[in-house]
Amino acid sequence: MDATSEASFAEFVRAQWRDLVRAAIFLGAGPHEAEDIAQQTLVRCYASWQRVTDATNRDAYVYRMLLNQLRDVRRTRWWRSRVDVEADGRVxxxxxxxxxxxxxxxxxxxxxxxxxxxxxxxxxxxxxxxxxxxxxxxxxxxxxxxxxxxxxxxxxxxxxxxxxxxxx
CATH class of the missing domain: 1.10.10.10 (Winged helix-like DNA-binding domain superfamily/Winged helix DNA-binding domain)
Known part of the structure; x- marks a missing residue:
């Protein structure tokens, strides 16, 4: 990635981080997990930054990536066991x-x-x-x-x- 793209991506991360984490929380992730999901989504964005910037609707494209990341995490056995623990431990x-x-x-x-x-x-x-x-x-x-x-x-x-x- 060239310097201009790096700067563009860094600005995108600063502008979108809070909203991505908040969306993940409202989609059912815990606060720490939401940060992990947002970070993993941004890693995917970085890896395909050209496709993200070329997308007709960048926000929709990125939130689709967030949803896919959340679904990927939930497919694992680790997630299923973790949900049971959190449900029992609420205060x-x-x-x-x-x-x-x-x-x-x-x-x-x-x-x-x-x-x-x-x-x-x-x-x-x-x-x-x-x-x-x-x-x-x-x-x-x-x-x-x-x-x-x-x-x-x-x-x-x-x-x-x-x-x-x-x-x-």
């Missing part, structure tokens, strides 16, 4: 931010994988419908229908309704 925290984050995560856990992917990319990462469709390799109409069903499920989630009742 409640009294802070309102932790309670809110937990309620959101639990509500998102109630969605199908496909619905969760659409909600995270559309609302947390703030991709457009077209970018979300490109990232997930599905038609834009499918993004809209999955999003509609996901929002209906979230509206009916007892995790979020219990939270809103506590703040009344």
């Amino acid at each position: 409640d925290d009294a802070s309102s931010q932790v309670v809110l984050a937990d309620a959101v995560h639990q509500a998102l856990d109630g969605l199908t994988k496909e619905q969760r992917d659409v909600v995270v990319l559309r609302y947390f990462v703030q991709l457009t419908e077209a970018q979300t469709a490109t990232a997930l390799n599905i038609p834009a109409g499918t993004v809209k229908s999955r999003l509609s069903r996901a929002l209906a499920a979230l509206a009916g989630s007892h995790h979020l309704s219990e939270l809103s009742e506590e703040h009344r």
Whole structure:
């Protein structure tokens, strides 16, 4: 990679790091695991930087890489055993931010994988419908229908309704 490409990549990493980690967390990874997934995604970006910069929609291309990296990690036996340990080891925290984050995560856990992917990319990462469709390799109409069903499920989630009742 030449110096110009190196500088371009370094700027991209500075601008995208936080959003990539946040997206991985909302897609179900723990904080440390999300950093690992974001880092592995950026390594893949570095290895194919020319394809990333040539992509029609760079954000969608990179978030597709993030989703693929997350799926690769979850396919391993290590991930399956680790999820069981984390589920058993949760500790409640009294802070309102932790309670809110937990309620959101639990509500998102109630969605199908496909619905969760659409909600995270559309609302947390703030991709457009077209970018979300490109990232997930599905038609834009499918993004809209999955999003509609996901929002209906979230509206009916007892995790979020219990939270809103506590703040009344």
